[in-house]
Amino acid sequence: MFVSENLNVNEKGHLTIGGADTVELAEQYDTPLYVMDEQTVRSACRRFKNSIDKYYGGQGLVCYASKAFSCLEMCRIVASEGLGLDAVSIGELYTAVKAGFDVSKIGFHGNNKTNEELEFAVDNKVGHIIVDNISELLRLEEIAKYRNAKPDIMFRIKPGIDAHTHDFVKTGQIDSKFGFALETGEAFEAVKQAIACENVNLMGLHCHIGSQIFDIDPFEEAAKVMLDFIAKIKNELNYEINGLNLGGGFGIKYLNEHDPAPLETYMERVSKVVKNTCSERGINQPYIFIEPGRSIAAPAGITLYTVGARKEIPNIRTYISIDGGMADSPRYILYKSEYEAIVANKANEERTEKVTIAGKCCESGDLIGENMPLQHAESGDIIAVYATGAYNYSMSSNYNRLQKPAVVFVNNGESRIAVKRETLDDIIRNDI
Numbered sequence: 001m002f003v004s005e006n007l008n009v010n011e012k013g014h015l016t017i018g019g020a021d022t023v024e025l026a027e028q029y030d031t032p033l034y035v036m037d038e039q040t041v042r043s044a045c046r047r048f049k050n051s052i053d054k055y056y057g058g059q060g061l062v063c064y065a066s067k068a069f070s071c072l073e074m075c076r077i078v079a080s081e082g083l084g085l086d087a088v089s090i091g092e093l094y095t096a097v098k099a100g101f102d103v104s105k106i107g108f109h110g111n112n113k114t115n116e117e118l119e120f121a122v123d124n125k126v127g128h129i130i131v132d133n134i135s136e137l138l139r140l141e142e143i144a145k146y147r148n149a150k151p152d153i154m155f156r157i158k159p160g161i162d163a164h165t166h167d168f169v170k171t172g173q174i175d176s177k178f179g180f181a182l183e184t185g186e187a188f189e190a191v192k193q194a195i196a197c198e199n200v201n202l203m204g205l206h207c208h209i210g211s212q213i214f215d216i217d218p219f220e221e222a223a224k225v226m227l228d229f230i231a232k233i234k235n236e237l238n239y240e241i242n243g244l245n246l247g248g249g250f251g252i253k254y255l256n257e258h259d260p261a262p263l264e265t266y267m268e269r270v271s272k273v274v275k276n277t278c279s280e281r282g283i284n285q286p287y288i289f290i291e292p293g294r295s296i297a298a299p300a301g302i303t304l305y306t307v308g309a310r311k312e313i314p315n316i317r318t319y320i321s322i323d324g325g326m327a328d329s330p331r332y333i334l335y336k337s338e339y340e341a342i343v344a345n346k347a348n349e350e351r352t353e354k355v356t357i358a359g360k361c362c363e364s365g366d367l368i369g370e371n372m373p374l375q376h377a378e379s380g381d382i383i384a385v386y387a388t389g390a391y392n393y394s395m396s397s398n399y400n401r402l403q404k405p406a407v408v409f410v411n412n413g414e415s416r417i418a419v420k421r422e423t424l425d426d427i428i429r430n431d432i
């Protein structure tokens with residue numbers, strides 16, 4: 001019935017998350033409301049970290065992909081678990097720095113970093129910069145030279161792997177805006193150029209083949225391809241690459257029928273491939289980075305809404321309209337992503353209907369989902385949408401000048417605000 005272990009029903013028949021009554025949370029903090037369960041975040045961090053210890057002798061770092069969900073509190077929690085962090089913009093870097101994150105454990109990504117971003121990364125001594133293209137390499141070399149610095153860099157590589165996921169979230173194939181292509185020789189030429197640079201240190205290669213991937217095979221395939229390339233660089237250029245960043249993209253359970261592998265399985269399987277390939281190719285086992293985002297944040301979160309209108313269109317569908325929508329939950333309109341939902345104050349009741357949950361924005365496509373099995377919902381009921389901890393708050397907008405909802409963390413039944421709800425004055429704050 002529930003997509004994650006932090007959800008339950010209490011004696012009042014209310015949905016709980018991390019031991020907190022969601023109906024009470026809705027009353028206390030108002031809706032729409034993002035709720036994150038701290039223990040679920042922590043447990044995912046530990047499981048990934050332990051899997052590197054167990055299967056790869058601890059020779060690696062789990063970097064939380066903060067684009068999934070970033071705020072000061074999230075950075076502090078992830079930092080306290082000993083993880084690293086992957087940031088994709090100066091805003092994410094700034095958040096992590098302000099949260100006191102150990103900058104040496106931060107990797108900086110992006111397919112089109114600005115000079116301002118590169119300067120910020122170099123000035124703040126972030127652990128490594130994942131360089132996407134030659135223009136960036138040359139600009140970074142200049143920026144570093146001017147500062148007398150020599151940042152560690154990795155190259156983002158397109159390994160040419162088909163990851164069996166939605167086209168918009170695939171990133172490893174040759175027709176992608178991210179990274180250097182292997183097949184065309186572009187990546188090899190770029191490596192030569194980086195080795196010749198005096199003010200950057202090429203210490204690793206990176207790939208990230210996509211997102212919400214259930215099948216482990218493409219990850220194994222990607223690891224092999226990357227190690228082959230490391231071997232080629234060693235053999236032909238006599239240059240050793242010691243870091244291998246295998247990205248993130250591990251699928252999670254959005255729907256009851258989804259059945260992702262346990263978080264440990266990835267490292268269990270990929271470690272074997274890495275060890276075997278390294279010994280076959282005669283190269284050293286690299287230090288491994290992995291970058292889970294969704295699988296750390298999504299299962300920890302739910303979104304609470306209040307039902308307004310109920311609109312029954314005979315023989316067509318029933319719309320249940322909520323006080324949020326695409327502005328706080330944009331994944332449906334972007335990718336037709338599916339979610340499970342429940343009427344949080346009727347959590348023990350049967351799901352007697354199939355409904356369309358609609359948002360309040362001025363777009364017909366502004367839906368949470370269609371054909372969703374749900375308890376009978378009426379005005380004033382609280383709807384909880386599951387597994388919204390990733391790519392919801394972080395992708396939220398002020399479309400229709402809606403105020404962004406608050407984010408609350410719960411921990412063993414206690415709740416606290418991590419991000420305040422925007423006020424009307426926030427909406428016009430930058431207007432002149």
Ligand SMILES: *Cc1c(COP(=O)(O)O)cnc(C)c1O
Nearest residue numbers: 065208211248249291292293294
């Ligand atoms: C988005 C992204 C991730 C995280 O992906 P998830 O699907 O959230 O695990 C990791 N690495 C890179 C480079 C990314 O762009």
